[in-house]
Amino acid sequence: MIEVEHLSKVYGSTTALQDVTFEAQPGEILGLLGPNGAGKTTTMRILAGYLPATRGTARVAGYEVHDQPMAVRQRIGYLPEVPPLYPHMTVEGYLHFVGRIKGVSAGDRAQQVQWALEQCNLLEVQKSLIYKLSKGFRQRVGIAQAIVHNPPAIILDEPTIGLDPRQIIDIRNLIKTLAQDKTVILSTHILPEVSMTCQRVAIINYGKVVATSTLADLKAQQPDQLTYELELQGTSEKIEHGLQTLDGVLTWRWLTTPHPDRRKVRVICHPDTTIGHQLTHHLVHANVAVYEMRRLGTSLEEIYLELTTQEADIPSEIEADEPDHSVTAPPPANSEPPTQKDNPSIDEAEDTR
Amino acid sequence: MTLIFNNIVAIFRKELQGYFKSSLAYIIAGVFWFSVCAFSVAEVRTWIELKAAGHMVDVPQESLKSFLSVMFWIVIFIVPSLSMGLYAEERRHRTLELLATSPITNWAVAVGKLLALWTLFITMMLPVGILEVVFLSYADPPMAPGVFVVGHLGLFLLAATISSLGLFISSIADSSFLAIILTYALIFILFWLFVLGEQWGEPWETLFSQMSFFKHYATLTQGVLDMSSVVSFASYILLGLFLTAQSIDLLRFQRR
Numbered sequence: 001m002i003e004v005e006h007l008s009k010v011y012g013s014t015t016a017l018q019d020v021t022f023e024a025q026p027g028e029i030l031g032l033l034g035p036n037g038a039g040k041t042t043t044m045r046i047l048a049g050y051l052p053a054t055r056g057t058a059r060v061a062g063y064e065v066h067d068q069p070m071a072v073r074q075r076i077g078y079l080p081e082v083p084p085l086y087p088h089m090t091v092e093g094y095l096h097f098v099g100r101i102k103g104v105s106a107g108d109r110a111q112q113v114q115w116a117l118e119q120c121n122l123l124e125v126q127k128s129l130i131y132k133l134s135k136g137f138r139q140r141v142g143i144a145q146a147i148v149h150n151p152p153a154i155i156l157d158e159p160t161i162g163l164d165p166r167q168i169i170d171i172r173n174l175i176k177t178l179a180q181d182k183t184v185i186l187s188t189h190i191l192p193e194v195s196m197t198c199q200r201v202a203i204i205n206y207g208k209v210v211a212t213s214t215l216a217d218l219k220a221q222q223p224d225q226l227t228y229e230l231e232l233q234g235t236s237e238k239i240e241h242g243l244q245t246l247d248g249v250l251t252w253r254w255l256t257t258p259h260p261d262r263r264k265v266r267v268i269c270h271p272d273t274t275i276g277h278q279l280t281h282h283l284v285h286a287n288v289a290v291y292e293m294r295r296l297g298t299s300l301e302e303i304y305l306e307l308t309t310q311e312a313d314i315p316s317e318i319e320a321d322e323p324d325h326s327v328t329a330p331p332p333a334n335s336e337p338p339t340q341k342d343n344p345s346i347d348e349a350e351d352t353r
Numbered sequence: 354m355t356l357i358f359n360n361i362v363a364i365f366r367k368e369l370q371g372y373f374k375s376s377l378a379y380i381i382a383g384v385f386w387f388s389v390c391a392f393s394v395a396e397v398r399t400w401i402e403l404k405a406a407g408h409m410v411d412v413p414q415e416s417l418k419s420f421l422s423v424m425f426w427i428v429i430f431i432v433p434s435l436s437m438g439l440y441a442e443e444r445r446h447r448t449l450e451l452l453a454t455s456p457i458t459n460w461a462v463a464v465g466k467l468l469a470l471w472t473l474f475i476t477m478m479l480p481v482g483i484l485e486v487v488f489l490s491y492a493d494p495p496m497a498p499g500v501f502v503v504g505h506l507g508l509f510l511l512a513a514t515i516s517s518l519g520l521f522i523s524s525i526a527d528s529s530f531l532a533i534i535l536t537y538a539l540i541f542i543l544f545w546l547f548v549l550g551e552q553w554g555e556p557w558e559t560l561f562s563q564m565s566f567f568k569h570y571a572t573l574t575q576g577v578l579d580m581s582s583v584v585s586f587a588s589y590i591l592l593g594l595f596l597t598a599q600s601i602d603l604l605r606f607q608r609r
Contacts, residue, residue, distance in 0.1 A: 045450075048454040049453075049454055050450060050453050050454050050605060051605055052605070070456045071456075073454055073455055073456040074456045076454070078450075078454045080447065080450045080451075082447045083447075084446065084447050084448040084449075084450050084451035085446060085448070086367070086371075086446060086448060087446065088371065088374055088375070089367075089370075093370075097363060097366075097367050098451070098455075100359065100360070100362075100363035100366075101360055101363050101364070101451075101452070101455040101456075101457045102455055102456065103356060103359075103456050145451070
């Protein structure tokens, strides 16, 4: 439905997009994820026919955006970052106007406007002037104008920005309903937005797509390591001995725990399916009591940070992550281990989870 | 073709409804009617007094001429205040992106807006026109209808020309205030060129007087249906529309 191939956009000496390629199928919600200024809005504007691309092609429903702009504009619904609203119009009057300029025939217009009002839960405010509406309603009117001509493809630029949590949930549900028979592309820099709404994600950074995949695949592509967090009772020597004698364990780090007689450790292992079983077995045999054991999944935040962190920053993080359990001294049971300060990246990842 | 027509009608309706819902438009209309009536009555009285004093004066003819010359200044003062928001407001509300991503050409948008403004001007002229017809129907000596019609054609063409130039300025200005200032400045420059041409002599005089809609307006208000004047006005209107469409197209290339 939407195919973007080798798209580039250069503004003077600034490259806003570089060789961007992705596609989205009908019934799919694709999230364009990236930091502010990464090129999300530029990509969407090119797709909507607002901006011409410097190189590359973009097709919507088989029509090329540069060669057949009018055909594309009829088949695309676009919500810019700021909803394009005329404040002195009523919601209904505005949607009728958008229907007219989108080419909805006079016979179908009333029905289409009614449908858009129902879809976006705007029936109660249809006679209200737009400037009197709250931000959440305005955003919904913005989405209604994007769907009033029933386009097969919808592009939403930051659709939930500035809304309260209740409104965000409403908009997410609305987007999911719309995506049942349409292709939806939405951009965001808010990570839960993607994991809660989208089936697939394209991560853009500095004008380049650094990853395009389903969320599950993205997680699966991450470094093949398993991380467990364990809360244990036993001397540090016993625990260390238990971990050292297990082949699958790569490294471990001591964490703080509120219990004075327990110890918490994060263990990084080879991706062996039996490693969890082996770990508990070894520790129990080393006479260590296991109170809690938890496998940590790779969160979207971690993937996102890893993919959108500048190359210049990466070596220092790798250095900080360097496993070296031979020098890791076991800490007193309830104090913060000194080695934890050496590894800020893991702590940050934990904070954001 | 039907689609383009529908698009023009959509923009026309939206703009016209916008004017009728805007308090500013009513204030402007009030100022317009007040100034038209005040100046016209003063002019007619002057001519009647001159005739009463024994001068050979064709009061209806002279009154119409005076009325149209007063209208010239009122139009160039009032119309920019109506055209200033045509695109500046679209920018302010970020709705240009909606228009630019809809299957509607920049030309259709510009034509729809221009027609709406022109229609508003004609609507504002309607009560004035009725007064004129009533006044002139008692004229002695009676007035040739052609003079009346051609004179008003000139007036409407002038209004459309100022609207078209105002439309273009509004498309390049960031705010309504800047748009009105720049429109007055543009009209002033065109007027100044006309005056300068007269001082510099040939070939500037011919060149600038042909370019000047002041001269063409004067020709039409004398009841002379000079096609070169009509074509000249039409050229200005088309030029304004063309520049508007181009400037809106150019906006898309700017980084915003």
